[in-house]
Amino acid sequence: MNPHTQPAQRAVSIYATGEHPCAYLPERRARTLFVDPREPLNAGAYSSLVDQGFRRSGEYVYRPGCPSCSSCQSLRIPVAEFAPSRRHRRCLKLNSRLRIHVLPPTFREEHFALYQRYITHRHAGSQMADPSPRQYLDFLTASWAQTVFYEFREDDRLLAVSVVDELTYGLSAVYTFYEPELPKRGLGTLSILWLINETRQLGLPYLYLGYWIAECEQMSYKSGFRPHEVFVDGQWRRVEQEASYCG
DSSP states (O other): OOTTOOOOOOOOOEEEOOOEEOSSSTTSEEOEEEEOTTSOOOHHHHHHHHTTTOEEETTEEEEEOOTTOOOOEEEEEEGGGOOOOHHHHHHHHHTTTOEEEEEOSOOOHHHHHHHHHHHHHHSTTSTTSSOOHHHHHHHHOOTTSOEEEEEEEETTEEEEEEEEEEOSSEEEEEEEEEOTTOGGGOHHHHHHHHHHHHHHHTTOSEEEEEEEOTTOGGGGGGGGSSSEEEEETTEEEEEOSOOOOOO
């Protein structure tokens, strides 16, 4: 058997929300497909769903299902073929002193304090603002997921944490938060570059980066990792160069 072939998974029930304002493109209306939260998922079932364009927020597994828009597309990197750009190499050199530690998905005060600073800087006034410790863990972890926390340190200082799910086909970057006072360090980019290498080291083919929207400036960094693949019309399509995927 191919080591990356997933075992057959039973069918799960998928529902759709009503239309609601799009969180990324304010002038548009959105609809979300989601897995019945009563479904008893496991890491294998979730791996299969991720390979069909789904993602999770806590234990909530969802995918955009907008009837008149296909701008939100899942993006993954075939790590064996990835080649860092000049900008990526500069980022790696700038952060060469960082050390990465792998930790289980449990609450740590130091992590939570960094998360609070990051959310205050990036998402002030949003639903994510002023999180409690319970909300923090409920967002980043799921009882059925195989999740790890990668922490990035320079000497003793915590600079970033990348929350990642281990899948059958690769790694899925759930969320990364980092020191907002150091924008020139490119810590978000660094975490992806490190995860690409970690995925290779684990002998897995793909790093999943969640959703990408061409019109959303906050997501523009994702398309800079090439080659990559986007999930369009029920299949993964390879992209070698910059392109527009708007539907």
